[in-house]
Amino acid sequence: MKKIIEKLRIKLRNYNPKLNEECGVFGVSNILDASALTALGLHALQHRGQEGCGIVSFDGSQYHSEKRYGLVGDNFNKEKVLKKLPGKYAIGHNRYSTTGGTALRNIQPFFADTNAGGIGVAHNGNLTNAITLRNELVKEGAIFYTTSDTEVIVQLIAKSKRSKTIDKIIDAIFHIQGGYALVMMTKNILIGLRDPYGIRPLVIGKLKNSYVFASETCALDIIGAKFVREVENGEIVYVENDELKSLKPFSPKKVRPCVFEYIYFSRPDSILNGKTAYEYRKNFGTQLAKEDNIEADIVVPVPDSGNAAALGYAQEKKLPFDLGLIRNHYVGRTFIEPSQKIRSLGVKLKLNANLSVINDKKIILIDDSLVRGTTSHKIVKMLYNAGAKEVHVRIASPEIKFPDFYGVDMPTRKELLAANNSVKEICDFINAKSLKYLSINGLYKAMGFEKRNETYPQLTDHYFTGDYPVKPIDELGDDKITQLSLLSTASNN
Numbered sequence: 001m002k003k004i005i006e007k008l009r010i011k012l013r014n015y016n017p018k019l020n021e022e023c024g025v026f027g028v029s030n031i032l033d034a035s036a037l038t039a040l041g042l043h044a045l046q047h048r049g050q051e052g053c054g055i056v057s058f059d060g061s062q063y064h065s066e067k068r069y070g071l072v073g074d075n076f077n078k079e080k081v082l083k084k085l086p087g088k089y090a091i092g093h094n095r096y097s098t099t100g101g102t103a104l105r106n107i108q109p110f111f112a113d114t115n116a117g118g119i120g121v122a123h124n125g126n127l128t129n130a131i132t133l134r135n136e137l138v139k140e141g142a143i144f145y146t147t148s149d150t151e152v153i154v155q156l157i158a159k160s161k162r163s164k165t166i167d168k169i170i171d172a173i174f175h176i177q178g179g180y181a182l183v184m185m186t187k188n189i190l191i192g193l194r195d196p197y198g199i200r201p202l203v204i205g206k207l208k209n210s211y212v213f214a215s216e217t218c219a220l221d222i223i224g225a226k227f228v229r230e231v232e233n234g235e236i237v238y239v240e241n242d243e244l245k246s247l248k249p250f251s252p253k254k255v256r257p258c259v260f261e262y263i264y265f266s267r268p269d270s271i272l273n274g275k276t277a278y279e280y281r282k283n284f285g286t287q288l289a290k291e292d293n294i295e296a297d298i299v300v301p302v303p304d305s306g307n308a309a310a311l312g313y314a315q316e317k318k319l320p321f322d323l324g325l326i327r328n329h330y331v332g333r334t335f336i337e338p339s340q341k342i343r344s345l346g347v348k349l350k351l352n353a354n355l356s357v358i359n360d361k362k363i364i365l366i367d368d369s370l371v372r373g374t375t376s377h378k379i380v381k382m383l384y385n386a387g388a389k390e391v392h393v394r395i396a397s398p399e400i401k402f403p404d405f406y407g408v409d410m411p412t413r414k415e416l417l418a419a420n421n422s423v424k425e426i427c428d429f430i431n432a433k434s435l436k437y438l439s440i441n442g443l444y445k446a447m448g449f450e451k452r453n454e455t456y457p458q459l460t461d462h463y464f465t466g467d468y469p470v471k472p473i474d475e476l477g478d479d480k481i482t483q484l485s486l487l488s489t490a491s492n493n
C-alpha cells in the first residue's frame with residue numbers, strides 16, 4: 001500500500017494537465033466520401049500534431065469512430081479503414097500532447113450520447129479552468145473516462161438542461177475559459193466555434209453545396225474547397241440543411257489571435273487575417289534586418305522554421321541567401337519529443353551542415369523563435385565545426401519570457417531561456433558571435449500595425465509581454481489533482 005501511495009505521489013508531482021495542445025481540427029457536412037475528405041484535411045494539418053489522429057462519421061443512422069496513434073497518412077490511407085467510416089458527415093482531429101495521457105482513449109474526436117442524441121467533439125486549445133470545472137463535475141457525480149479537458153466540454157454539454165443540441169453547446173461554452181476552437185457534429189448539424197478572443201484559429205470553406213470547417217486554410221486547399229471566411233472570435237457557426245448559420249452568444253470582445261500561429265505554428269501557405277503565414281514571416285525577417293547592422297557574407301535559415309524570415313532578411317540586406325543546413329524530411333518536429341535529452345538528439349537527426357556553403361563564411365543564422373535554446377545551441381556548434389568563420393544568430397520574434405496556457409506547447413518559465421537570462425547570457429549559452437531578436441513593436445509593424453496597442457493589444461502575445469487575455473484560474477492544489485492523477489495513472493497503464 002505504501003508503495004502505491006508513493007507511486008501516486010510521484011505521479012501527482014509529475015502530472016501535467018496540459019493535454020490538448022496545438023491540435024488540428026476538421027469537419028465536413030453533407031457530402032459523399034466525408035471521411036476520405038476529412039482524412040485529406042487532417043493530412044494537410046499534420047504539422048499541428050503527430051501523436052494521434054481520429055475521425056468520427058455519421059451515416060444517417062449510426063456514428064462510426066476510428067482512432068489511431070501516429071500519422072494520418074499511415075492510418076487513414078486505406079480503403080479498408082475509410083470503409084469503416086461511412087456517411088456524409090465527418091469530423092477529425094490531429095493530436096499533439098506534451099506529457100502523459102498518451103492512451104488511445106485520449107485521442108479525439110470524442111463521442112458521447114446525450115438526451116438530445118449523439119455528439120462528436122474535436123478540440124484544439126487549452127481550457128484555463130478545466131481542472132476547476134472537472135472537480136465540480138466530479139463532485140456532482142460525473143465519471144471521467146479520459147484525462148483530456150475536452151471531456152469536460154462533453155460532460156457540460158451532456159448535463160445541460162436545454163433540449164436542442166446547439167443550446168446545450170451554448171450552455172457549455174459559457175462555463176469554459178481559455179483558448180479553444182471546436183468542431184462538433186450531431187446527426188444533422190456540423191458546428192464550429194472559437195473562443196471569445198479568437199485565440200485558436202478556425203476557418204470556413206465551401207465545397208460544392210457543402211460547408212467545411214478547419215483549423216487552417218491549407219486543409220481547404222487540399223480538398224479543393226473555397227475559403228469563405230474565418231470563424232469570428234466568440235462566434236458559433238453551424239450548418240443545418242446546407243445553410244450556414246451564425247450565433248454570437250458572448251458579450252463582444254476585441255479579437256486577439258495567438259501570435260504564435262503567425263510566427264511558427266500555421267503552415268506557411270495558410271491564410272491568416274488576409275495574408276499567408278509565409279508573407280508575415282518574410283516581413284518579420286525584413287523588419288529584423290531593418291533593426292540590425294551586422295556585417296556578414298551569407299544568410300542561412302534554420303529549415304524550415306526560419307526559411308521565410310531568412311529570405312526577407314537577405315532581400316532587405318541585399319545579402320546572398322543560402323542553404324547552409326540540410327534537413328532530413330523524415331524526422332518530425334524536434335519539439336514533439338517530450339524529454340529534453342531526446343529533443344536535443346532530434347536536432348542532430350534532423351539537420352546537417354552543408355559544408356560547401358558555410359566553410360570560411362560569416363553567417364547570419366535565422367530562426368523564427370528561440371525557446372529553450374536547444375536548436376540554436378546545436379546548430380551554432382554544427383556550423384563552427386563545419387568551418388564557419390562567424391555565426392550571428394537572429395531570431396524573427398521577440399524574447400519568449402512567459403509560458404502559454406491556451407494550447408501552444410510553451411514550457412514553464414524555468415525552462416524558457418529568455419525568462420531567466422539576458423540576451424548576452426543567451427548568446428554565450430548558444431556560443432554565437434552575436435544574438436539579436438526582433439523587437440515587439442517591430443513584430444507588430446511587420447504585421448501591418450503601427451505599433452502594439454498597449455490598451456487593447458491586437459494579438460495574444462503573452463509569450464513576450466506576460467499579458468494574458470484570459471487569466472489561468474486552475475490552481476494545482478493537491479485535492480484538485482488527485483482525481484486527475486488517478487485517471488492519468490490508469491491511462492498510462
Ligand code: AMP
Pocket residue numbers: 264302305306333335336367368369370371372373374375376408409410
Ligand atoms: P528551442 O530549440 O527550444 O529554442 O526551440 C526553438 C525551435 O523550436 C525553433 O526552431 C522553432 O521553430 C521551434 N518551436 C518554437 N515553438 C514551438 C512550439 N510551440 N512547438 C514546436 N516547435 C516550436
